[in-house]
Amino acid sequence: MTPAVPDAEATLVAGLPAPGAVPEIISGRYELRDSIGRGAFGEVFEAHDRVLGRLVAVKTVPVARNPGPERRESVRRFQLEARAVSRLTHPNIITVHDFGQDEHFAWIVMELVIGETLAAALRRAGPPPLAETARVMSALLSALHAAHERGIVHRDVKPSNVLLEMGLEEGLGEVRLSDFGIAHTEADELTVAGQILGTPSVMAPEQLRGEAVDRRTDLWAAGVVFYEMLTGERPFKGAMPGLFHGIQHADPTPPTRLRAGLPAAVDAVVARALAKAQADRFADAEAMAAAIRAALLPEPAGRDAPPAPAAGPAPPVAGPAAGPPPPSRPGRALAIGLAGGLVLGFAAGQLADRALVAIADAGGAAREWLCRTGEAGR
Numbered sequence: 157m158t159p160a161v162p163d164a165e166a167t168l169v170a171g172l173p174a175p176g177a178v179p180e181i182i183s184g185r186y187e188l189r190d191s192i193g194r195g196a197f198g199e200v201f202e203a204h205d206r207v208l209g210r211l212v213a214v215k216t217v218p219v220a221r222n223p224g225p226e227r228r229e230s231v232r233r234f235q236l237e238a239r240a241v242s243r244l245t246h247p248n249i250i251t252v253h254d255f256g257q258d259e260h261f262a263w264i265v266m267e268l269v270i271g272e273t274l275a276a277a278l279r280r281a282g283p284p285p286l287a288e289t290a291r292v293m294s295a296l297l298s299a300l301h302a303a304h305e306r307g308i309v310h311r312d313v314k315p316s317n318v319l320l321e322m323g324l325e326e327g328l329g330e331v332r333l334s335d336f337g338i339a340h341t342e343a344d345e346l347t348v349a350g351q352i353l354g355t356p357s358v359m360a361p362e363q364l365r366g367e368a369v370d371r372r373t374d375l376w377a378a379g380v381v382f383y384e385m386l387t388g389e390r391p392f393k394g395a396m397p398g399l400f401h402g403i404q405h406a407d408p409t410p411p412t413r414l415r416a417g418l419p420a421a422v423d424a425v426v427a428r429a430l431a432k433a434q435a436d437r438f439a440d441a442e443a444m445a446a447a448i449r450a451a452l453l454p455e456p457a458g459r460d461a462p463p464a465p466a467a468g469p470a471p472p473v474a475g476p477a478a479g480p481p482p483p484s485r486p487g488r489a490l491a492i493g494l495a496g497g498l499v500l501g502f503a504a505g506q507l508a509d510r511a512l513v514a515i516a517d518a519g520g521a522a523r524e525w526l527c528r529t530g531e532a533g534r
């Protein structure tokens with residue numbers, strides 16, 4: 157049993173070796189306990205900080221003895237993640253306490269979030285009440301705005317990277333944006349032209365094409381999160397190459413057609429967030445948050461007094477647009493979902509001869525794999 161956020165939608169990197177066993181104590185100080193998540197670059201543990209006598213989360217990445225270029229890059233990216241996040245002080249961004257490296261492992265020590273990911277919450281309880289959606293989106297966009305103002309584009313905004321801390325009586329809990337593992341900074345020497353990183357079903361058109369990303373790329377992904385919170389579905393689904401084509405060219409079904417009782421204004425907000433051209437999207441995260449609040453919250457709250465992000469429990473929403481009642485609090489151990497994510501790290505030029513294939517695993521959840529066209533087409 158773990159008190160921490162269960163790994164809901166790990167981001168995977170094709171081709172990386174599975175991380176090996178990690179030591180019981182790191183840096184002579186952090187006693188590793190339960191594994192609470194695993195994905196792209198390594199494994200996340202709950203740990204006890206002997207010096208400060210508190211629980212923390214430790215994200216580890218194995219360092220190979222003779223690392224190939226991919227592994228070297230993943231460790232350098234990891235360091236970049238620690239640096240990028242530690243520059244950000246924001247109530248809705250995970251706090252990084254420490255970073256270190258020895259000959260076997262690199263690690264990031266961060267605050268331990270006790271709760272669940274937004275992905276797990278959505279799977280467990282479906283779309284939340286509209287006021288909850290407004291609150292979570294406001295907090296997420298506030299976090300993104302802070303990152304963007306520091307020149308950091310997250311690039312992997314998705315429900316499984318949004319941690320919801322328990323503590324509220326009802327609702328989804330306080331929001332912490334995490335996993336800046338593939339974040340792009342202005343001074344990012346690791347960003348190779350044409351390199352593609354991200355999780356396909358939340359990736360913006362320009363990101364999938366391997367073109368330059370900017371803050372509006374994150375706003376697309378935030379639009380995908382918004383869509384999922386409203387409807388319980390992703391706007392673009394399925395396997396490559398259909399997914400690629402849909403993201404580039406198709407207009408997603410307007411949310412009001414998928415869920416009865418949604419305010420009509422949400423369709424325009426979603427259409428703008430998911431505009432194919434960056435120039436047609438919201439200019440920044442604050443503008444998008446204001447539009448979401450105006451669409452979702454009853455007046456006058458939407459116009460005169462938008463709630464501050466992370467301002468605590470949102471008032472219950474009454475009426476037909478309120479959606480299902482707030483979910484009951486889960487126990488500490490939450491069912492671990494397996495919806496798949498994927499980091500792609502290949503040259504854009506190779507895109508034509510590669511494809512993503514969605515594979516249903518035994519548990520019925522979807523995983524996405526990177527493979528050459530025709531190789532694993534089951």
Ligand SMILES: Nc1ncnc2c1ncn2[C@@H]1O[C@H](COP(=O)(O)OP(=O)(O)O)[C@@H](O)[C@H]1O
Pocket residue numbers: 160161162163164165166167192193194195196197198200213215250266267268269270273316317319334335336337
């Ligand atoms: N600070 C934290 N507190 C609690 N759980 C966490 C924390 N950071 C990560 N996790 C869990 O570990 C999983 C993987 O962490 P993440 O940083 O997203 O790495 P990856 O790059 O592997 O996706 C998350 O989905 C979450 O379930």
Ligand SMILES: [Mg+2]
Pocket residue numbers: 165166167195316317335
């Ligand atoms: Mg992640």
